[in-house]
Structures are given as C-alpha cells and as structure tokens.
Amino acid sequence: MQDATQPIPPSAKLDPTKPTVARIYDASLGGKDNYEVDRQVFEQIKQVAPHQGDVSWMNRRFLVRAVRYLTELAGMDQFLDLGSGLPTVQNTHEVAQFSNPEARVVYVDNDPICNAHGRALLEENENTRFVEADLTKPKDVLSHPEITRHLELDRPLVLMQIGTLHHVSDEEDPVGIMRDYVDALPSGSYLAITHFWDPDSENPEWSKQAHDLERKIREAGVGTGFWRKREQIEELFAGLELLSPGLVRLDDWWPAGPRTREPWPEENLMLGGVAVKR
Template structure:
C-alpha cells in the first residue's frame, strides 16, 4: 500500500483549502488561476512588502531577457525549466520559440494546477512538454522518460531555476541538489537562477526587511520562503562560471533600457545571474 501511495501524482491530491507557492505567485502577477486562500496569503505578504507584485514582474522580465539572450545570441535550443509554476504571459517556450520556433522546452512542477495547465500546453505546442515531478529530486527528474525523450541530455541545454530555490529549505540540501544537476549537464550548458536575497552586512536595513518577510511567510503558514546571502546563492550555481555582470539585482542584469523610477525596497531583495558550464 505504501508503494501505491507514493505513485499517486500530486494532481490527484488537489486541495483548494491549502495555499501553494505557484498559485500565490500567480496571484502576485494578477492571474486568475488561484484560490481565495492564495490571495489571502498574498495580502499578508503585502503587509510587509506592499510592492511584492512588482517583484514578481521584475522576476518575469529577468526570465525574458535571459532566455532571449541565450536563444538569440548564444544559440541555445533546449531548456529545462524547473519549478516553472503556472503558465502566464511571456513563458519560457514563448520567448525561446519566438527566436527559434523549434526550440525545445520542458517545464517541471509538482503543483496540481500547474499540471493541469501543463497538459493544455502539450496540445498547443509540439516542442513543449510538461512533467509533473519534484525538482528537489534531480536523479528522478533527469531520468524521467518525458525529459529524456524530448531533450538531448548529452547536448548543451539551459537549466532554469527562476524563483524556485528560495522555497527549498536547507534541510532539503539545495546546494547538493544543484550540484547534482550541474554535474549532469554537458559542457557548454547554462544555469539561469533567481533567488530572494538577504543583504546581511551589505545593507543591514534591507536585511531587516528580508527577515521580516521571511517571518511573515512562516507566520502565514505557507511554510516556505528563505532569503539567503549572496555567498549562499552563489553556491547554487554548482561551480558554473557566472557571466557578466555576475550575480546582481534583477533589473541590473543587462536591462532593456534606463530605469523609469527608483526601485521599491522589495525589489532590492532578489538576485539573479546566468552561468556557463565550461
């Protein structure tokens, strides 16, 4: 019986009374694929970070610029997007396939709502797949038949962790998880990553707000949300070489143009970067 229970996919366990990270993120983007409980949690977060919705859009803009760079200038045509969340505007496959219509993308998420929308994606796009799996289990992800059947894992690809690892606790060994993924990547592959940032001694005032946000998430019973230091985030690249300008605030990574306003305090509390495995 225990073995049978383990084979039940998360999509068979949908509980609209419990918030999920993917649906809260959808609510922060103004999406419609969330429940009242998710919107309530997002309102609690906004009590500490009233501009957290802007942070979500900043994260999406980073994704768009990074994927566009990797497809248009580097020529990458395979993407493994872990913890992808709900399909919304300017998804990875839309950005990549704008430059290369045959670019292959596999989304991985274990949220049941994401799984339902992922199945819809399969019907729309022959070069896109959605896999229901746990990103903290790299051996299972990399051996998944839909991934091995769609991507050529012996050829360079892009591994994406956009706003995911800050929902993985230290007890789950995110450094070890990422080391496993990066070690498995062929040379010439890229890692794209964003993460909540605790500036610590770099800026004690921002650091206090990061700790307040983390406490609010835990108090709201979401159970996830960890703001880590620059050094801790750098470890997640698994030894891959960061491209210029390095690990920076998201809107500072090759921005599309000059700033139209000063960043909100919350927008300072996230870092991102792109690295290559030599």
C-alpha cells in the first residue's frame, strides 16, 4: 500500500486515456512519447488545420535558432524552459550543450509523463533537470528547490515560453504571470516567446483564418488555444528590449536561408521574439 506521506511517483499519475498538450505536441513532431488518444486528437486538429505539424516544426526551428544565438553569441549558459513538453529531438539542452557542454538547462512542465521522461535525463545528463510544476505560478516555479539548486537565479539566464502562453486564458492573466517572471530576472537575462497570432487589421484575411481556427478547435473539443493580437503578445515582453528583427513570424526570425516554399496559412498565424532585460 502506498505510504500517504510519500509523494506519488510520476508514473502512478499517468493517464493514457486523457490527452495532454505536451503529448499532442510530441505527436505533431512525430515523437514516440504519446498515447493513441493524443494521436487521435492530433488527427482531429489536422482536420481543422491540416498543416499543424508544419507549424510545430516551424516552432522547433525557431527554438533551435534562438538557443543557438543565445548560447554562441550572447554567451548564455543557463536556460529555464517553461511548459517545455517532452524534451525530444533538437530541444533546448541538445542545442545549448552542443555549443557549451557546461550549459545548464531546467525543463518545467505539469504533465507527469514529461516528468517521467525527464527523470531519465537525470541519469544521462548531469547538466539537465526536469521539474514538474505549473508555469502559471511564477513564485512556486522560481522557489522550487530543484530549480534553485541547479540554476543560479541571481545570475543572467534565459527564460523560455515557446508555444506555451497561447494555452493560458485571459482569466489566468498571462501578462501578470510574465510580469512576475520578468521582475524576478536579473539584468542581462533574456526572454524568448512564441505565440499564436491574430493579425487583426494588419491582415484581415489571415485574421479571419485565425478566428476560424480558434473557433473550430474549440468546437471540436480538442484542446485550448488563444490567437492574440500583436499588441497583446508585445505586452508579454513588458519591461524588456526586443532584439532585432522584433516580434515577427517565426521563420522570419533570423532564418537559416531563403524560403523553399510559400508558408501554409497556419504558419502565418504565429509570432515570436527574443528580448533582453537591460
């Protein structure tokens, strides 16, 4: 019988009958750490947004370029990756530690399967940790003993919100959440964000697509997503200085080369940027 005084191991909390955002994202990247229910949900999403898998890879390419820049050119060696999902191929620790083997990375997610997978990382990578916590509670995250042991929070670090905040509702106050995180960051720290975008008057045709996509996904009951306007996404960077080229479509942030095709409609509906705390 489980001792009530002992924490429940992550594997005991796994529920293969309920989909999660982290595992659906893993399925969209062609990963192996997901269940049939997650793959079914992703297939439903593709009925609404047939190229959503391409959006996931676009998001991952942004992460790779941003982390490579921050490690190699900005000299950053500490990364706190919030709502990271499963640390699958070409994720933060692989990119950062390719350039600097001493770079320290902490992944944070509230999905037990992510924690179970992350615990395996502890055995093979002493500079990487995985913490089960809720990114919408900054004080709890920043005081978590595993994070405070592994990262020096009084020294510049990179805070990452890659494809996370568009799953946080207005009622949960994403701007307030980010204000608490930014206030706690030491000067010289960086923040990287990607977020679903409603182009509004910038491009009414794309804006209609964003509204249709948000409505259809909600009606299909396959998860939550909030496509926000540019100024709303910019608020998440409040108090920081956006680096050039600013808040842009993901493949426009220091791309690796010229486009080989026109973007799919879904790929136009996401913005990203990197900012520094002076």
